[in-house]
Amino acid sequence: MNEPTMSARLGVASWIILIVLVSLLLATCVVAYLGWRLADGVDVPISGYIAMAVGVVVSLAVGFGLMALVFYSSRKGYDEAPVLVVPENDPKEHGSPSNKLD
Structure with missing residues (x-):
């Protein structure tokens, strides 16, 4: 079986991103040192x-609170795509017989 190598799977943009991220990591290590x-x-x-x-305590509290909100909204269905719900007996509905001309 011919499995593609890592260089065959990464394009030019991926290599640029990888180089930038590694450079930022090295710069961070130098500044920290x-x-x-x-x-x-x-x-x-x-x-x-x-x-x-x-x-540290406030940062952890904010992080825990935001993660709790993410899980809460995900479990309650608040992350679902919006859907327009129109009651069947609404006279303002465009397709209802009361709005059609004779």
């Missing part, structure tokens, strides 16, 4: 640790 090295010996006050802890 430089930040770690430059912050050596810096003392953080207690208020800094408290602010960081509050920020």
Whole structure:
């Protein structure tokens, strides 16, 4: 069996996206390393640790809340495509006999 190789399945746009993402990952690692090295010996006050802890707790609460809303809306059917429901006895309906000319 001839299975296509990875390079045969990826087009030029896919390779560009992959290169950009890997470059961003490397740049992030360099910035994190430089930040770690430059912050050596810096003392953080207690208020800094408290602010960081509050920020982490609030971020987690927002994340959990949004995920709960996603699951709730998915289970209740709020994510379904909209459908126009017209009652059968509505006189404003365009196809009803009361609106047709003789």
